[in-house]
Amino acid sequence: MTRGKIQERITDQNPEFHITEEPKGKKENLLLNSERPTRVLRKTSHSQGEDGALGKPTRPQTIKLSEKLEGTKTVFKKFSERKWPLDIHPLNKSLVKDNKWKETDVAQETRRSFLQEFCKKYGGVSRPQSHLFHMVSRIYVEDKHKILYCEVPKAGCSNWKRILMVLSGLASSAYNISHDAVHYGKHLKKLDSFDLKGIYSRLNTYTKAVFVRDPMERLVSAFRDKFEHPNSYYHPVFGKAIIKKYRPNACEEALNNGSGVKFKEFVHYLLDSHRPVGMDIHWEKVSKLCYPCLINYDFVGKFETLEEDANYFLQLVGAPKGLKFPNFKDRHSSDERTNAQVVRQYLKDLTRTERQLIYDFYYLDYLMFNYTTPFL
Numbered sequence: 001m002t003r004g005k006i007q008e009r010i011t012d013q014n015p016e017f018h019i020t021e022e023p024k025g026k027k028e029n030l031l032l033n034s035e036r037p038t039r040v041l042r043k044t045s046h047s048q049g050e051d052g053a054l055g056k057p058t059r060p061q062t063i064k065l066s067e068k069l070e071g072t073k074t075v076f077k078k079f080s081e082r083k084w085p086l087d088i089h090p091l092n093k094s095l096v097k098d099n100k101w102k103e104t105d106v107a108q109e110t111r112r113s114f115l116q117e118f119c120k121k122y123g124g125v126s127r128p129q130s131h132l133f134h135m136v137s138r139i140y141v142e143d144k145h146k147i148l149y150c151e152v153p154k155a156g157c158s159n160w161k162r163i164l165m166v167l168s169g170l171a172s173s174a175y176n177i178s179h180d181a182v183h184y185g186k187h188l189k190k191l192d193s194f195d196l197k198g199i200y201s202r203l204n205t206y207t208k209a210v211f212v213r214d215p216m217e218r219l220v221s222a223f224r225d226k227f228e229h230p231n232s233y234y235h236p237v238f239g240k241a242i243i244k245k246y247r248p249n250a251c252e253e254a255l256n257n258g259s260g261v262k263f264k265e266f267v268h269y270l271l272d273s274h275r276p277v278g279m280d281i282h283w284e285k286v287s288k289l290c291y292p293c294l295i296n297y298d299f300v301g302k303f304e305t306l307e308e309d310a311n312y313f314l315q316l317v318g319a320p321k322g323l324k325f326p327n328f329k330d331r332h333s334s335d336e337r338t339n340a341q342v343v344r345q346y347l348k349d350l351t352r353t354e355r356q357l358i359y360d361f362y363y364l365d366y367l368m369f370n371y372t373t374p375f376l
Contacts, residue, residue: 092207093105096312096315097315104305104308107305112299115297116296119296119368122293132199133192136192136203138151138281138289139151139190139208139290144167144168145317145318148191148202148209149164149209150208153281153282154213155211156213156306159325160211165177165182165188167323207317208297209297209299209313210301211302212286212301213302213303213304215285215358216375217303218283219283219358220338220343226238227266234258237277240258242266243255243258244276247262247265263346267350267358271358285365287364293368306325307327340374355375355376356376
């Protein structure tokens with residue numbers, strides 16, 4: 001692929017207007033093992049998966065829209081007077097006391113440099129082309145230790161959110177926070193909940209982290225999680241639409257409940273430019289979730305070395321000495337973790353062309369984070 005084509009992919013990130021309407025009333029109490037709250041519909045061009053139900057895009061309220069647009073004009077005017085992307089800062093390693101992190105540190109510096117050079121070479125962007133509030137909508141904020149964490153589903157995000165809850169004083173241990181409290185509790189703040197000054201100041205002064213995963217592994221992991229186990233959201237919303245469009249002569253039961261989607265059918269949906277139902281954060285590209293060529297991340301962790309990277313990061317930000325990144329599987333704990341061997345089992349039903357098309361779909365993620373392509 002030519003340099004021009006790569007630049008097109010990086011700069012072609014103009015999502016539709018993104019607004020989250022919060023329910024009126026008092027904030028809910030912090031109950032780490034409470035019942036799952038009612039899912040809130042969100043007006044967005046992307047499905048929010050765990051965070052919200054998918055619906056057809058609806059017209060936002062005129063007043064809120066105009067307020068957001070005015071805010072965007074103001075911030076883009078400010079950005080045009082500043083350097084963009086944001087400067088990358090050297091990691092503060094003064095809190096790292098022992099030498100056991102040398103290899104992890106070398107790997108970290110290599111990743112940061114690689115991503116920075118990639119974006120410098122192919123980005124071709126002087127200021128953000130996407131809506132600011134959308135760009136930062138997946139970033140969680142922990143003010144006490146000055147952390148910004150961009151959520152990439154299926155790359156350790158559930159346990160990362162547990163860690164953020166502990167760091168912010170919302171829980172004493174990551175091990176007694178339920179899955180529902182992590183994903184539905186609304187206990188953590190997101191960067192798009194702040195005003196423009198709050199967003200910009202945090203982007204420039206907090207330690208920004210993103211954790212990624214081999215794109216093919218992440219895709220298979222998402223499929224297994226959402227379609228191979230009972231799910232009251234993904235089966236009726238995604239499953240029914242996928243079966244209806246990609247399974248000839250589907251039986252009435254499958255059409256009615258959306259269960260039993262096959263991986264090949266899921267891949268056909270993913271690669272279809274006219275999908276019957278929108279994208280979802282669990283298989284969306286990292287380049288569109290976290291905008292790594294517009295937001296210079298100070299720390300790039302990988303799922304493949306998750307524990308080492310995460311525990312090193314905790315040292316860097318001055319986390320309590322006894323706090324370690326949890327290594328338990330958040331859900332379906334009896335299932336084998338999705339690894340290269342598991343991925344090959346799923347890919348064997350695909351043609352070489354289909355495998356190549358998946359690689360093409362995640363092309364930027366492969367390049368940005370220096371992943372090889374062993375599955376082709």
